[in-house]
Amino acid sequence: QKEVEQNSGPLSVPEGAIASLNCTYSDRVSQSFFWYRQYSGKSPELIMSIYSNGDKEDGRFTAQLNKASQYVSLLIRDSQPSDSATYLCAVSPPSGTYKYIFGTGTRLKVLA
Amino acid sequence: EAEVAQSPRYKITEKSQAVAFWCDPISGHATLYWYRQILGQGPELLVQFQDESVVDDSQLPKDRFSAERLKGVDSTLKIQPAELGDSAMYLCASSSGLATYNEQFFGPGTRLTVL
Numbered sequence: 001q002k003e004v005e006q007n008s009g010p011l012s013v014p015e016g017a018i019a020s021l022n023c024t025y026s027d028r029v030s031q032s033f034f035w036y037r038q039y040s041g042k043s044p045e046l047i048m049s050i051y052s053n054g055d056k057e058d059g060r061f062t063a064q065l066n067k068a069s070q071y072v073s074l075l076i077r078d079s080q081p082s083d084s085a086t087y088l089c090a091v092s093p094p095s096g097t098y099k100y101i102f103g104t105g106t107r108l109k110v111l112a
Numbered sequence: 113e114a115e116v117a118q119s120p121r122y123k124i125t126e127k128s129q130a131v132a133f134w135c136d137p138i139s140g141h142a143t144l145y146w147y148r149q150i151l152g153q154g155p156e157l158l159v160q161f162q163d164e165s166v167v168d169d170s171q172l173p174k175d176r177f178s179a180e181r182l183k184g185v186d187s188t189l190k191i192q193p194a195e196l197g198d199s200a201m202y203l204c205a206s207s208s209g210l211a212t213y214n215e216q217f218f219g220p221g222t223r224l225t226v227l
Binding site: 004008031032034036041042043044045046049051088090092093094095097098099100102103104105 | 152153154155156157160167168201203210211212213214215216217218219220221223
């Protein structure tokens with residue numbers, strides 16, 4: 001069983017719509033959660049981090065965390081063609097080396 | 113703006129040759145990571161340093177890969193000999209320290225092609 005699961009996509013949304021990206025994780029004690037954006041051929045870029053249950057908003061991005069259900073999601077409002085990329089979810093435990101476990105990413109396509 | 117530096121950006125080599133990658137983390141960042149990312153997959157941790165010490169190298173193929181961070185600042189990852197299956201993006205990241213909430217920031221990566 002994969003430790004961090006994401007739908008590989010592609011997820012296609014029209015320009016201006018809300019894109020919803022989901023991530024589930026298997027380790028119940030996971031403490032910290034991160035969303036990265038990765039354009040084709042480029043390195044991952046940190047978008048959001050979230051540590052507590054609930055919502056965290058930053059501009060057009062909202063991260064949602066539900067530890068009881070072991071999922072974290074990323075909402076992108078007013079999606080733009082420039083948001084077209086792969087979105088990686090990463091999960092970190094509360095102890096040890098705090099090693100990130102990455103999902104395989106969801107490819108998002110925003111259609112103009 | 114502080115960034116993680118990596119070189120080279122691209123490397124083409126023949127199998128059985130040696131290759132080396134260099135990384136300079138964000139100034140002041142004590143924790144440095146080397147990842148390998150195969151197309152269509154998420155980054156996989158190869159080795160993690162805290163200052164000059166290795167804290168995790170459980171996924172590093174030690175028969176051919178080596179990594180060092182001698183002065184606790186910049187780091188080198190070496191592959192000898194390179195194999196066809198080593199073709200991938202090699203990413204370096206850094207964070208301010210060892211804690212669950214510490215965010216990792218990636219460099220631009222090195223795209224390795226082994227022929």
